[in-house]
Amino acid sequence: MIVRPVAEGVEVLAPAKLNLFLEILGKRPDGYHELESLMVAVDLYDTLTFADDATGAITFRCDDPSLPTGRDNLVVKAAEVLRADAGCDRGASIALRKAIPAQAGLAGGSSDAAATLVALDRLWDLKTPPGRLSELAGSIGSDVAFFLNGPAAVCRGRGERVEGVPLTGALHFVLLCPPIGLSTVAVYRHVTVPERPRPIGPVVQALAVGGTEALGASLFNRLQPAAEVLEPALSRVRDALSERVGPSLDGSLMSGSGSAYFGLARDRTAAEDAARQLDTLGLGRVRVVTCGP
Numbered sequence: 001m002i003v004r005p006v007a008e009g010v011e012v013l014a015p016a017k018l019n020l021f022l023e024i025l026g027k028r029p030d031g032y033h034e035l036e037s038l039m040v041a042v043d044l045y046d047t048l049t050f051a052d053d054a055t056g057a058i059t060f061r062c063d064d065p066s067l068p069t070g071r072d073n074l075v076v077k078a079a080e081v082l083r084a085d086a087g088c089d090r091g092a093s094i095a096l097r098k099a100i101p102a103q104a105g106l107a108g109g110s111s112d113a114a115a116t117l118v119a120l121d122r123l124w125d126l127k128t129p130p131g132r133l134s135e136l137a138g139s140i141g142s143d144v145a146f147f148l149n150g151p152a153a154v155c156r157g158r159g160e161r162v163e164g165v166p167l168t169g170a171l172h173f174v175l176l177c178p179p180i181g182l183s184t185v186a187v188y189r190h191v192t193v194p195e196r197p198r199p200i201g202p203v204v205q206a207l208a209v210g211g212t213e214a215l216g217a218s219l220f221n222r223l224q225p226a227a228e229v230l231e232p233a234l235s236r237v238r239d240a241l242s243e244r245v246g247p248s249l250d251g252s253l254m255s256g257s258g259s260a261y262f263g264l265a266r267d268r269t270a271a272e273d274a275a276r277q278l279d280t281l282g283l284g285r286v287r288v289v290t291c292g293p
């Protein structure tokens with residue numbers, strides 16, 4: 001997350017995330033799934049601006065008309081949760097420019113919510129302790145707290161227990177977003193809880209050591225088969241990454257609950273090479289993205 005002061009107040013660049021690993025450990029009594037995931041933030045950003053509103057109103061506008069602008073939007077929810085927790089009566093005018101596709105497993109809405117917590121905490125001069133901000137993030141959505149940490153972290157529980165992990169260098173990816181939206185709820189409903197969960201250790205170790213070969217070989221997402229059953233067209237995206245551009249990449253995977261897929265490349269040139277090849281297939285929007293230390 002990149003936060004900077006602007007004339008109106010505060011501007012935040014809110015990054016997308018990729019899951020390099022996601023395993024389900026079990027189903028919880030509250031209906032959520034206990035999970036273990038390695039997430040990284042990448043340089044595909046939504047842009048939010050926040051201005052103080054002396055009337056005390058929280059107003060929100062977004063350049064994507066398909067998104068809700070009321071409390072159904074995590075930005076509005078985050079603003080209200082923070083304000084109630086602080087017991088303050090300040091207002092804000094919030095504008096969101098979307099670049100992160102929705103229903104793609106990239107957690108754009110969660111990142112926007114985290115950006116809202118950080119920006120309004122600053123704009124309203126609340127000085128909320130970091131631990132409290134994380135708790136509020138966890139109450140808004142499972143992925144929100146990750147974005148308060150980043151750029152790389154192991155997430156546990158519902159996803160809200162976040163432990164930062166060091167990055168040894170930049171990671172370069174090719175990202176393919178097919179024009180298919182997947183409901184997170186539906187994907188989790190179709191997932192099979194494994195009898196023997198795959199351990200997260202090897203992928204965390206590979207990230208710590210650096211290089212992309214071992215990391216690419218340990219990419220894993222338990223939600224991917226469930227998403228591909230729900231949307232069989234996704235298997236073409238998977239095969240394009242693993243077979244058509246496989247030689248340019250060290251591994252590929254679906255992110256989160258989908259529908260975006262990514263390939264891990266050894267360097268920027270290899271990622272751009274894979275992007276050029278993928279672009280010719282017409283399967284969706286292709287980008288090169290980076291996770292920097």
Ligand code: C5P
Nearest residue numbers: 031032033141142143158159184185188
């Ligand atoms: O927490 P969030 O609102 O992002 O979760 C969306 C949905 O995804 C939940 O309602 C639940 O169905 C599913 N989910 C889950 N286990 C998790 C995270 C999300 O079952 N750890």
